Amino acid sequence: MTSKGEALLLDFWASPFCARAKISLYEKGVNFECREEDLFGGKSDLLLRSNPIHQKVPVLLHNGKPILESTNIVTYIDAVWPSPPLIPSSPYEAAQARFWADFIDKKVFDAGSQIWRSQGDEQEVAKKNFIEILQQLEEALGNKKFFAGDVFGFVDILLIPITSWFLTYEKIGSFKVEDRVPKLSAWIKRTKQRETVAKALPDPEKVYEFIVGMRKQLGIE
Amino acid sequence: MTSKGEALLLDFWASPFCARAKISLYEKGVNFECREEDLFGGKSDLLLRSNPIHQKVPVLLHNGKPILESTNIVTYIDAVWPSPPLIPSSPYEAAQARFWADFIDKKVFDAGSQIWRSQGDEQEVAKKNFIEILQQLEEALGNKKFFAGDVFGFVDILLIPITSWFLTYEKIGSFKVEDRVPKLSAWIKRTKQRETVAKALPDPEKVYEFIVGMRKQLGIE
Incomplete structure (x- = not known):
């Protein structure tokens, strides 16, 4: 209750x-x-x-x-439940947050899935596309602590859970996110330490096992 | 100013x-x-x-x-500019409006484009898909005047402009939207009479000419 x-x-x-x-x-x-x-x-x-x-x-x-x-x-x-606020109260800052929300929703998870759903040349294209998307997010983050500035909020909440799948993309695609987007990787580490995030996110190793099983079922391996 | x-x-x-x-x-x-x-x-x-x-x-x-x-x-x-409001003030009604906004954004225009971008059997599949989407919207509209009830608002604004392209889909796909979704078609007629809508929407015949030209350029005809 x-x-x-x-x-x-x-x-x-x-x-x-x-x-x-x-x-x-x-x-x-x-x-x-x-x-x-x-x-x-x-x-x-x-x-x-x-x-x-x-x-x-x-x-x-x-x-x-x-x-x-x-x-x-x-x-x-x-x-x-208005407190603490997640979406900025300024209409312009809210619009910026919603722009990145939409960008994340349209791109990140689907682009990541293309990595584990593919092999060979197709997987190389998928990796390149995925990294470009992360680079655009890194540019949007800049040197800020969180996407809206100093305060954890809407865009952070939408993006951080998808990063629990990054280990899967890295292992299957043989690359390291950290090598490509160091600032975004620092944001991931910082944000995952937050208590509300830590207890909500799935274990990346278990996600990897789950997807390895899925690839076998789909006949990708 | x-x-x-x-x-x-x-x-x-x-x-x-x-x-x-x-x-x-x-x-x-x-x-x-x-x-x-x-x-x-x-x-x-x-x-x-x-x-x-x-x-x-x-x-x-x-x-x-x-x-x-x-x-x-x-x-x-x-x-x-809060007056008149477009998004309902009740969080639950706003969430319902945003659900249909998202449904429209993900489906209607892309499904319609599949009709004019295709031919033959592929076009038949595209038409079937498009009509199913419209039937889901018709069910959401029900017997209401506008999507949120009696007052014109957010979902109406997102959907009505795409209906300016329906003549193009109908002519190229050889079907009539009105035969498949009579209630939604009545909403289209009703909503297009609104002054703010009438002066914002493109002329469907000009859209059709534009797309006929596009199909020629793309080598679809």
């Missing part, structure tokens, strides 16, 4: 998108129940009923009403 | 994404300058400097500061 009613998260342990919701709820100090979905064995009726269009996690049920899509869930959490 | 400084829109006449910004500015009664970009002959230095990552219109320059990505621009306009 929270001061604003019941919050239930339909979750999947490896999903960086579910981790976004968890970090946001931890940041706000919201008590919530987390229910693991069996995405491969059979999704729950509650998931299918709550998200009939995409049938995907995360779903946040707040007092029984479903909120869908992780970026939207973070925005909702920020509106319902 | 507006009461909150200067607004300049970098525009392209046929772009449904630019029309979203124009409708929003008209709804708010904001005076703005509209500058047509030559997307094929050469983009302006101002566009390239304002949006170095995507190099796309629309760009809204408000007091010289660039706001990028059309959905983000509409959100920004709603925050800076």
Whole structure:
């Protein structure tokens, strides 16, 4: 029970998108129940009923009403539990944050998936594309502590969970993110030390094992 | 000059994404300058400097500061000029509006483009996919006047400009949207009569001529 009613998260342990919701709820100090979905064995009726269009996690049920899509869930959490704020209050800074949110949502996870879903020349192209995207993010970060400046917030929450998959991309693609984007890598280390982040993120080694299994199933190896 | 400084829109006449910004500015009664970009002959230095990552219109320059990505621009306009509101003030209703915004942004224009970019069996698949998307939107609309209920707002603004391209999809794909989604078609007619919409939307016949030319250039015909 929270001061604003019941919050239930339909979750999947490896999903960086579910981790976004968890970090946001931890940041706000919201008590919530987390229910693991069996995405491969059979999704729950509650998931299918709550998200009939995409049938995907995360779903946040707040007092029984479903909120869908992780970026939207973070925005909702920020509106319902305003303290501490995650999205900047200045419309211009909020617009900048949303621009990078959109950039991350359109590019990072899909570009990373192209690395583990491919081999040979195709994988080389995927790696090059992925690193270019990280370089654009590194440029946006600049010398700031977090994406919005000194304060941890929206863009950090959207990006940091995906970095739990970087070990998988590195091992399968034989490269090191740190060699290509040192400032962004320093941001990853710094941000992963934050308590709300540390307890929300999946173990990178377990993500790697999960994806190695997936590659075998898909016949990629 | 507006009461909150200067607004300049970098525009392209046929772009449904630019029309979203124009409708929003008209709804708010904001005076703005509209500058047509030559997307094929050469983009302006101002566009390239304002949006170095995507190099796309629309760009809204408000007091010289660039706001990028059309959905983000509409959100920004709603925050800076609050009356009349476009995004619902209730966090749950705002989350629902953002869910459909995201659905529209990911699906409608790209699915429509697949119709005019293809031929034969591939075009049949594209048409089927496009109509399924419209049916999902029709279900979301239900018997309401606008997507959020009685009041014109965010989701209407994001979707209505893309319908200026429907004549093109219909002529090239040999089908009628009205036969498949009667309620959504009634919403289109109703919404296009709104003054702020009527003056922002491109002429569907001109869009069709533009795309016929594009198909010839791409060797599709």
